[in-house]
Amino acid sequence: AQSVTQPDIHITVSEGASLELRCNYSYGATPYLFWYVQSPGQGLQLLLKYFSGDTLVQGIKGFEAEFKRSQSSFNLRKPSVHWSDAAEYFCAVAKAGQAGTALIFGKGTTLSVSS
Amino acid sequence: GAGVSQSPSNKVTEKGKDVELRCDPISGHTALYWYRQSLGQGLEFLIYFQGNSAPDKSGLPSDRFSAERTGGSVSTLTIQRTQQEDSAVYLCASSGVGGTQYFGPGTRLTVL
Numbered sequence: 001a002q003s004v005t006q007p008d009i010h011i012t013v014s015e016g017a018s019l020e021l022r023c024n025y026s027y028g029a030t031p032y033l034f035w036y037v038q039s040p041g042q043g044l045q046l047l048l049k050y051f052s053g054d055t056l057v058q059g060i061k062g063f064e065a066e067f068k069r070s071q072s073s074f075n076l077r078k079p080s081v082h083w084s085d086a087a088e089y090f091c092a093v094a095k096a097g098q099a100g101t102a103l104i105f106g107k108g109t110t111l112s113v114s115s
Numbered sequence: 116g117a118g119v120s121q122s123p124s125n126k127v128t129e130k131g132k133d134v135e136l137r138c139d140p141i142s143g144h145t146a147l148y149w150y151r152q153s154l155g156q157g158l159e160f161l162i163y164f165q166g167n168s169a170p171d172k173s174g175l176p177s178d179r180f181s182a183e184r185t186g187g188s189v190s191t192l193t194i195q196r197t198q199q200e201d202s203a204v205y206l207c208a209s210s211g212v213g214g215t216q217y218f219g220p221g222t223r224l225t226v227l
Contacts, residue, residue: 032214043119043206044218090158094214102148103216104170105158 002093003028006106014114021076021109023065023091032094033074034103036067039087048087050074061085073084086113117141118220121207127225129196136222140209147190148216149182153203161205164190178179197226 003026013019027030027083032051037042048059055067074091088110092103120139126227128134140147149161160174164184175181179198183188206225207217 034215038219042219044208046217047213049215073209092158099215101214102160102163102174103158104160105150107157 001097002031004091004093004104004106006091006109008109009107010112011112012112015083016080019078019081019085019111021089021111022073023073023106025074025091025093026072029094031056032066034065034092035059035074035076035089036090036092038090044090046090047076081113083113083115086111090102119207119209119217121219121222123222124220124222127227129227130199131196134197136205136224138190138192138207138219140188140190140207141217142213144209144211145187146175146210146214147184148208149190150206150208151203152206152221161192165197167212168198199226200224219221
């Protein structure tokens with residue numbers, strides 16, 4: 001069965017510093033991968049997605065992620081973090097291995113930004 | 116509408132009562148999903164509707180949970196005989212061509 005692991009429950013970075021949030025997935029074929037962000041009291045907002053093609057995908061708010069099949073990873077990165085990036089971040093994989101099916105989420109990583 | 120809407124935003128109920136949660140998907144989206152977000156379990160898939168196909172109910176935790184989608188649009192998630200462990204935020208999402216899911220703001224359910 002598909003699964004998603006986000007090893008870091010909580011990360012604190014300084015404003016202006018770079019960020020990398022880790023995500024590992026378990027799936028036999030080429031996965032459909034997503035990163036969502038959730039601000040306090042808000043719903044989930046899609047940051048970026050990987051379906052196929054270029055393994056480095058660009059998203060909104062200056063985020064990018066790289067799909068590495070050999071490492072079963074889809075890590076999220078941002079070169080310079082802003083205080084407004086403080087939120088909870090979720091990595092997800094499509095349940096049935098195709099877009100439009102239910103998502104399996106990781107437990108999430110809470111990002112705090114210090115000044 | 117511009118996005119997925121859910122109502123009510125908050126619901127407090129007593130143990131044993133039934134509750135109904137509503138989701139209005141983005142106009143034209145054929146797929147609709149329900150998820151549950153709780154402190155202990157994280158984000159869990161509950162049920163998925165795609166067009167006129169039979170729904171994927173594989174995530175429903177018990178037979179107290181059910182959902183329907185009328186006219187291919189609005190969906191209602193019903194929880195019968197609520198228990199305290201049902202307290203969570205219930206999120207609805209919809210998707211169209213391309214399959215990207217767009218989420219609503221959620222309904223926070225508190226069972227006393």
